[in-house]
Amino acid sequence: MADREVTVALAGNPNTGKSTLFNLFTGLKQHTGNWPGKTVTRAEGSFRFEGIKFNLLDLPGTYSLLSRSKDEEIARNYLIFNHPDLVLVMADSTAIERNLHLALQILQITSRVILVCNLSDEARRKGIDVRTSILESHLGIPVVDISASRKQGIDRLKRTMVRVIGDPNPPRSVAVDYPEVLKQEMDSLGNALKELFPAQSGIEWIVLRLMEGDPSVIGTIESMIAGTDKNGQKKSDDLKSLRQLVLKAQLARDKMGFSLHDELSVNIHRQASAIAAKAVFHRDREKKTTEEKIDRIVTSRILGLPIMLLLLFLIFYITIAGANYPSELIAKGLFWIEDAWAGLFDRWQVPWWITGFLVHGVYKGLAWVISVMLPPMAIFFPLFTFLEDLGYLPRVAFNLDRLFRWSGAHGKQALTMGMGFGCNAAAIISTRIIDSPKERMIAIVTNNFVPCNGRWPLLILVASIFVGSLVSPALATVVSVSAVVGVTLVGIGITFLVNKMLSTTLLKKEPSSFILELPPYRKPQVLRILYRSLIDRTIFVLGRAVMMAAPAGGLIWILGNIEVSDQSLMHWAAGSLDGFAALLGLDGMILLAYIIAIPANEIVIPTILMGYLATGQMVDMDDTARLGQLLQDNGWTIVTAVSIMLFSVLHYPCSTTTLTIWKETRSSRWTLLSNLIPLGIAIIVCFLVAQTLYLIL
Amino acid sequence: MILVSVENYLKALMHIEFDGQQATTSAMAARLSVSPASITEMTRRLSAEGLVEYTPYKPVELTGQGRELAIRVVRRHRLWEMFLHKVLKLSWDQVHDEAETLEHCSSEKLIDSIDAFLGNPQFDPHGDPIPDKEGIFPDIQDSKLLAECEVGEMYTIVRVRDRSRDLMEYFSDFGFYLGKNIFLHHKLKDDHSMVVELGQQKTVVSNFIASNIEVVRARTLEDLKIHEKGMVDEINATGMLRSRLLDLGFTNGTEIEKTMIAPSGDPASYRIRNTTIALRSDEARKILLKNG
Numbered sequence: 005m006a007d008r009e010v011t012v013a014l015a016g017n018p019n020t021g022k023s024t025l026f027n028l029f030t031g032l033k034q035h036t037g038n039w040p041g042k043t044v045t046r047a048e049g050s051f052r053f054e055g056i057k058f059n060l061l062d063l064p065g066t067y068s069l070l071s072r073s074k075d076e077e078i079a080r081n082y083l084i085f086n087h088p089d090l091v092l093v094m095a096d097s098t099a100i101e102r103n104l105h106l107a108l109q110i111l112q113i114t115s116r117v118i119l120v121c122n123l124s125d126e127a128r129r130k131g132i133d134v135r136t137s138i139l140e141s142h143l144g145i146p147v148v149d150i151s152a153s154r155k156q157g158i159d160r161l162k163r164t165m166v167r168v169i170g171d172p173n174p175p176r177s178v179a180v181d182y183p184e185v186l187k188q189e190m191d192s193l194g195n196a197l198k199e200l201f202p203a204q205s206g207i208e209w210i211v212l213r214l215m216e217g218d219p220s221v222i223g224t225i226e227s228m229i230a231g232t233d234k235n236g237q238k239k240s241d242d243l244k245s246l247r248q249l250v251l252k253a254q255l256a257r258d259k260m261g262f263s264l265h266d267e268l269s270v271n272i273h274r275q276a277s278a279i280a281a282k283a284v285f286h287r288d289r290e291k292k293t294t295e296e297k298i299d300r301i302v303t304s305r306i307l308g309l310p311i312m313l314l315l316l317f318l319i320f321y322i323t324i325a326g327a328n329y330p331s332e333l334i335a336k337g338l339f340w341i342e343d344a345w346a347g348l349f350d351r352w353q354v355p356w357w358i359t360g361f362l363v364h365g366v367y368k369g370l371a372w373v374i375s376v377m378l379p380p381m382a383i384f385f386p387l388f389t390f391l392e393d394l395g396y397l398p399r400v401a402f403n404l405d406r407l408f409r410w411s412g413a414h415g416k417q418a419l420t421m422g423m424g425f426g427c428n429a430a431a432i433i434s435t436r437i438i439d440s441p442k443e444r445m446i447a448i449v450t451n452n453f454v455p456c457n458g459r460w461p462l463l464i465l466v467a468s469i470f471v472g473s474l475v476s477p478a479l480a481t482v483v484s485v486s487a488v489v490g491v492t493l494v495g496i497g498i499t500f501l502v503n504k505m506l507s508t509t510l511l512k513k514e515p516s517s518f519i520l521e522l523p524p525y526r527k528p529q530v531l532r533i534l535y536r537s538l539i540d541r542t543i544f545v546l547g548r549a550v551m552m553a554a555p556a557g558g559l560i561w562i563l564g565n566i567e568v569s570d571q572s573l574m575h576w577a578a579g580s581l582d583g584f585a586a587l588l589g590l591d592g593m594i595l596l597a598y599i600i601a602i603p604a605n606e607i608v609i610p611t612i613l614m615g616y617l618a619t620g621q622m623v624d625m626d627d628t629a630r631l632g633q634l635l636q637d638n639g640w641t642i643v644t645a646v647s648i649m650l651f652s653v654l655h656y657p658c659s660t661t662t663l664t665i666w667k668e669t670r671s672s673r674w675t676l677l678s679n680l681i682p683l684g685i686a687i688i689v690c691f692l693v694a695q696t697l698y699l700i701l
Numbered sequence: 702m703i704l705v706s707v708e709n710y711l712k713a714l715m716h717i718e719f720d721g722q723q724a725t726t727s728a729m730a731a732r733l734s735v736s737p738a739s740i741t742e743m744t745r746r747l748s749a750e751g752l753v754e755y756t757p758y759k760p761v762e763l764t765g766q767g768r769e770l771a772i773r774v775v776r777r778h779r780l781w782e783m784f785l786h787k788v789l790k791l792s793w794d795q796v797h798d799e800a801e802t803l804e805h806c807s808s809e810k811l812i813d814s815i816d817a818f819l820g821n822p823q824f825d826p827h828g829d830p831i832p833d834k835e836g837i838f839p840d841i842q843d844s845k846l847l848a849e850c851e852v853g854e855m856y857t858i859v860r861v862r863d864r865s866r867d868l869m870e871y872f873s874d875f876g877f878y879l880g881k882n883i884f885l886h887h888k889l890k891d892d893h894s895m896v897v898e899l900g901q902q903k904t905v906v907s908n909f910i911a912s913n914i915e916v917v918r919a920r921t922l923e924d925l926k927i928h929e930k931g932m933v934d935e936i937n938a939t940g941m942l943r944s945r946l947l948d949l950g951f952t953n954g955t956e957i958e959k960t961m962i963a964p965s966g967d968p969a970s971y972r973i974r975n976t977t978i979a980l981r982s983d984e985a986r987k988i989l990l991k992n993g
Contacts, residue, residue, distance in 0.1 A: 068948035071941070099975040102950050132975075262901065269947035273955075277974075299961055308964040402979050406965035409981065415968075517942045518984060519949070522970055522977040 007057045010169050011086075015079060015110060016094030017103055018065035019523040021122045023047070024152040024532060025094065026062045034060075036540070039078050045436070053162045056169065061088070067102070069109045070265055073439070077220050080213075083113045084206050085224055090168055091117045092161075097127035097134050097149065098524065100284050104276035107143070108180055113206035115174045117145050118164055124149040125156065126524070131287035138283035145175045153529050180272055186264075189215075189256040196249055200242055201228070214253035215264055222250055295525055299399070308403050315396075316422065319387045323426070324460060327379040334378065335624075338371035361561055364621040369557015369607065372622060373549050376606040377427075380457040381545065384426035385537035393528035397422075401520055411500040412507020414443035414518065421447075421499065424454035428661040429545050431456075432668055440516040442507070448665055449678045450502045452657040453495040458605035459652050463488045465609065469632040470645035487649070495653040498685060510677075549660045552603030556659075557622075560600055560611055564620045574615050588687060589647030589694025591639060598651070602659045605652070643697045647690045654686035708805055709733060710743050711752065711771040712778075714763055723760040772836040778804040779825035780815050786826040787819060793826055793878065794869030828860025828879050828915065847885070848893070848911035855884050855937050856916035857992055863913040875904055880992035882919045882934055900935070920992065922971065922985035925959040931990040932956055938987040950974040951988055 016022045026034070030049025039046045047062040063082060064075035083091065093110055095103035100121065107119055121127075121134055136147040146164050150157030168175070182190065193211045197204075204210070213221040229242045257264055301307055342363055349359040391397055397419050405415030416438045424431035431451045438444040455463060464484070472484035563574040571579075574596065581592035588595075597611040610622035613631075616638045617623060625631040635644075656679045657665065666675040713732045717724045726744070730737045748755040752767035763771060781800040785791040791799065813834065816822075823839040825831055830838045844859050858881050861872065872878065876899050884898040893908035906914075925931050933955045936946050950973055951957075958972040963979075970979040980988075 068944075071944040071948060073941070102974040102976055105948070105950065265944055266947065269944075270952045273947075273950055273952045296960070303961050303963060305964045398979075402961075402968060402970065403963050403965075405979075405981065406963060406967050409967075517945060518968060518979070518981045519942075519945055520968070520979040521949075522979055524977075 007052065007055060009057045009059060010089040011059050011061065012090045012092060012165070013061050013063055013082065013086075013088040014092050014094065015063045015083070015106070016065060016092075016120075017067055017096065017106060019521065020065070020094040020096045020103065021152045022062060022065060022094045024529070025092075025120070025122065025150075026060060027532060027535065028152055028155065028158060029058070029060055044075055044078055054166050056166060058165070066106065068106055068269070069113075070268060072218070081220060081224060083110060084210060084213075084221070085228070087205065088114075089116065090165060092120050092165075093117055094120050094122055097121045097124045098130055098132055100134055100139075101277050101280035104279055105272055108178070108272050108276055109209075111143065111145070111178060112180055113209045115145065115176060116168060117175075118161070118168060119143060119145060119147040120161060121147060121149040122152050125151040125154055126526070130293065133285040133287065135283045135285070139279065142178060142279045142282065144178050153527070180268075180275060182271065183262075183267060185260055186267070189253075189260070193249060193253055193256065196245070196252075200246060200249075201225075211253060212264065212268070214250050215257040217250075217254055222246075298525060299522075302396070302399050303403055312400055312403060315391065316425075319384065319391075320425065322387060323380050323384040323457070326383045327457075330379040330382075331375055335371070335375035338375055339368075342368055342371060357565070360565055360620070361558055365558040365561025366554050367557070368622055369553045369560065369603075370550055372557075372607050372610060373553040373604045374546065376461070377458065377546060377549055377604065378542070381427055381430075381542045382538065384457065385430070385541045386533055388423060388426060389533045389537040389541070390528050393526065393533055395523050395525040398520060398522050402522060405518065405520075407500075408503070409518075411503035412443075412511075413446050413503040414438050414440065414516070415520065417443065417447040417450075417503075420451060421454045421496075424451045424456060426457055427541075427545055428452055428454070428456045428657055429548060429664040430541050432661060432664045433541075435668070439519075442511045442516045445511060445669070445674060446503050446506050448669065449506060449674065449681060450499045452661065452678065452682045453499045453502070453654065455492060455495060455653050456605065458658070460488075462605070462609055462652050463491060463649055465628070465631075466645045466649055469628060469635065470640070470642050473632075474642065491649045491653050494650065494689075498654065498689075502681060502685070545660065548663060549604055549658075552659045552663070553607070556600060556603040556607075560607075560614070561621060563600065564614055564618075572618065572620075575618075578615060587694070588651065588690040589643045589697070590651065590690070591644070593638075594644075594648060594651075598655060604658050604660065608652075643694055643701070646697065647694050650693060651686050651690050654682055654689060656680075656682045656686070706743065707747065707752075708770070708774045710740075710747065711763065711767055712774045714753065714761060715768065715771040715775065718763065724762070725760055729761070769836055772832045773809075774804055776832045776836075777807055777812050779829060779831040780812055780819070780822075781807070782825045782827070783819055783822050783831070784815050792869075792873050794866050794873055796826060797869075798866075824860075824879070826879065828858070842917050844915040844917050846912055847883070847895075847897075847906070847914040847916050848908055850885050850916060852885050852887050852895075855882055855919040855921070855989060857882050857919045858914055859917050860915035861913055862915065868910065868913060871910070875899065876902070877914065882989050882992075883916065884937060920990045922957065922959070922980065922988040922990065923969075923982050924990070925957075927959050927962060930956055930958045934989040934991040936988055938984075942984065942987070946984075946988065949976075949978055954991075 014022055014026055026047060026049065029051050031051070033051065034047055034049030036045055036047045038044065044064050048060065050057055050059045052058070061082075063079040066073075066076045066079050069076055069080040069083070082088075091110060091114060093103075093107045095107060107117070111117055119139065121136065121139075124134065127134060134149060136149050139147040146168060148157060148161045148164050150161055152158070190208055190211050193214070194207045197207055197211060197214075201207075210221060210225070225246060226243065229239055229246060232239065232242075234242070302311055345367065346359055346363045349363065398416075400418055400422070401415035403415075404418040408415050408417050417435075419437065420431045420435045423434045428451050431454075432448055435444050435447045435451070438447055467484040467487040468480070471487040472480035475483050563577065564572050566573050568576060574593075578592035578596045581595045585592045585595040593612055593615040597608050597615065601607045601611045607622060610624055613619075613623045613625065613634070614621060616634060625634070656662075662675060662679060665678050666672070669675060710729070710733065713729060714724050717728060717732065722728060726737050726740050729740045733740070744753060744755050744761055747753045747767065752764055752770065754762045754764055778800045781803045782796040785796040785799055786793065816834075821833070822831060830841055832838050842859055847856065847858075850856055858877060858879055860879070861868075861877075877883070881899065886896040886898055886903065888895045893911075895906050895908075895911055897904055897906050920931070922931065933951050933953060935953060936943055936951060938946070955973060959969055960972050960977060961970040963969065968979045968981045969985065970977050971985075
């Protein structure tokens with residue numbers, strides 16, 4: 005028997021555990037992408053239960069459907085026009101009242117809804133008693149309480165889904181009490197609209213959108229008319245009547261003399277709070293919860309910032325210390341394959357240049373990127389996601405907002421910067437947590453100024469060889485660590501300056517608001533953390549990096565191995581850059597390495613070494629002393645060291661990050677600016693610092 | 702009816718002293734709408750009884766005993782006004798005349814019961830302070846005249862000065878009452894009248910009227926102390942911010958508690974509808990609280 009297929013939309017407030025339930029239902033049978041033309045994540049997946057195939061779609065988390073924000077527009081239009089067979093509205097059992105606000109709105113669009121009260125275990129622990137049967141009788145739809153993280157109530161939910169799907173008569177849901185004047189207008193406009201679209205559900209809601217003059221809803225209806233199989237004359241008649249209807253709707257709204265949005269919000273909230281008052285009971289309301297105690301400590305004047313810095317330090321320490329060994333192991337393995345592969349090609353007498361290009365170029369580039377990128381990311385991302393899952397990160401944004409606000413940015417930028425220390429490309433994606441477009445763009449453009457995992461090794465290496473050696477061995481470690489911290493602080497300082505510059509110039513007119521929800525602390529779920537950090541972040545970024553690294557590896561090999569007049573292309577190119585590079589305190593080879601190693605900062609040092617040693621392929625050196633000698637032989641001084649450290653922190657995002665910026669902004673202008681602004685700053689800063697140092701020394 | 706006149710005389714004298722004016726015979730006569738001769742007559746009598754201090758050709762002053770009596774009359778008047786307004790729902794413009802009569806024929810016991818019944822109110826319906834049983838006035842907020850306020854700010858009406866029936870009717874008609882939040886939209890340069898917003902209605906207010914309304918800066922979420930609770934009155938913002946706040950449940954009558962303040966003093970977090978939302982002070986300042 006062929007399976008019946010149904011579409012289920014998952015709606016709800018942010019932080020209600022929507023994605024937990026989604027993952028629980030679909031497991032690995034899911035794929036994420038973007039909504040057409042939008043940078044809002046769209047996750048789809050499916051599962052089978054009792055002979056029915058459920059296709060699940062995760063709608064963006066929203067508090068309401070009344071506003072014009074991107075997320076709400078997507079959720080609203082989907083519910084109105086795509087007619088899902090069933091909508092699961094996720095609610096947080098600890099805050100039923102606010103969640104009902106959204107549920108009541110959705111019930112005006114469709115009555116094929118199940119209210120899912122998640123986090124029921126947490127609610128019980130907090131002394132909140134949610135009576136689902138009372139909710140059911142007031143809302144007219146099934147209400148199921150579950151705990152997605154503990155997998156409680158999931159089977160009951162699935163059976164309820166089957167029951168609602170199988171019921172030919174949809175449940176009769178509760179109506180929202182609209183003010184009398186509004187109700188009359190809605191009825192008359194609704195009847196006119198029904199003549200145009202007899203099959204459309206949620207007519208009332210469409211009428212409200214028409215009254216608000218919502219361009220996306222009007223546009224969709226217009227294209228629905230254009231898409232019908234009616235003849236041309238009828239279509240243009242329909243369009244005409246639609247336009248009249250839109251006009252009438254807006255006249256009606258102006259006549260009413262109150263703000264529609266205000267009136268609806270207040271009415272729906274009132275109804276939500278009346279229902280919640282009957283169905284939700286609180287015990288020990290006055291008892292101070294552990295959560296409040298923790299919050300008071302992590303946001304306190306004295307301990308707030310130290311706790312944050314300590315956690316950040318721990319994460320970096322674990323990442324850097326923990327990544328070394330696996331990196332070496334992977335490198336050994338992958339480079340063994342390189343040698344074996346090259347040996348095999350030799351035996352088969354494959355021409356040297358094919359072996360060189362494919363094995364020592366493309367493959368080596370790939371192997372290098374994987375071995376140096378994978379371990380730090382696989383350690384950093386789970387740790388960061390752990391803090392995210394715990395609910396600590398919004399508190400960081402809360403603590404630091406004042407600082408960011410000064411520069412015209414959002415406190416959540418602190419989180420995207422934190423992510424940037426791990427990987428700038430992943431950080432660009434994480435800017436999605438910033439709702440207002442202006443602050444989000446600022447966070448995207450300036451993220452490059454925090455050094456990622458790929459840049460730490462260079463900073464540490466150069467600092468310990470050149471800066472640490474300036475003082476006695478006893479102080480060497482302290483001084484070189486201070487140098488690394490110092491350039492990092494320069495990067496952070498420049499972040500604030502560029503924030504300020506952008507918010508007062510190019511992005512001046514964009515509207516913005518702060519408003520940050522501080523969700524309750526939650527016990528992190530290991531599996532979900534691993535899934536999100538490894539699949540969503542690590543593999544995703546690595547995939548993009550590999551795509552970029554393969555051609556770059558080939559290019560580097562070609563430049564190093566094609567000789568013109570006894571010199572490789574690489575030396576010719578480096579030579580031509582020497583003059584300009586000297587102004588910045590660098591040399592041509594360094595600059596060339598930054599240009600051709602653009603896919604990943606990790607391969608900058610190997611490329612420079614390859615150039616100096618003329619080996620024809622990227623090399624690494626374990627022996628720091630020998631490496632220092634080699635660099636000095638090639639003219640490196642303390643000026644070169646300072647300049648390369650500054651250039652490394654400032655220059656421009658790697659091509660993986662640039663690609664991500666383009667995918668997130670869909671704006672070539674901003675993608676270009678995200679490269680040009682850092683490059684300009686890097687050139688100016690390096691020039692000034694290098695020239696000053698030349699004068700002093 | 703001599704008793705009535707004594708009380709009214711003492712009350713008028715106290716008001717004149719309260720306003721910082723000099724209680725000359727002519728000023729008193731004008732205030733009480735009687736002839737100067739009857740004022741002189743009454744002054745002599747009360748001076749003999751030790752209620753006022755009087756030296757010819759100098760302003761009259763209340764003695765301690767006289768002030769005590771006057772305060773008691775004021776207390777009766779204002780409590781009656783409050784009772785008529787709050788309990789019998791008489792409008793603003795009606796209560797003064799009724800209280801004028803009632804203040805002279807009520808026992809202390811009745812007045813004390815009214816006081817207790819109303820929950821010991823501190824201000825009468827016009828915003829004037831009500832002295833307590835011991836004759837002590839409550840502290841008065843530092844208010845200023847609406848006419849002297851700055852454009853673009855939100856204020857709360859705390860007192861109205863002129864008691865003319867005309868003006869009180871105007872106030873009732875247009876929805877001006879004590880505790881009402883009022884937004885000063887802009888001032889007209891030429892005649893000093895101003896455009897204000899009351900709720901969502903815009904109204905033009907003449908300079909004369911604005912000079913008779915006393916206001917203080919409106920209380921907002923920002924003014925809450927940590928762990929203090931307040932009730933939302935309205936949101937003084939438009940566009941995206943307004944919709945966002947409405948969606949999160951910052952609607953009229955919602956109870957809110959300030960829970961945390963960031964280490965740098967801003968933003969702060971608020972408990973609303975069982976969730977915690979952080980707002981910057983710029984945003985918190987736009988959410989007005991109900992008064993009293």
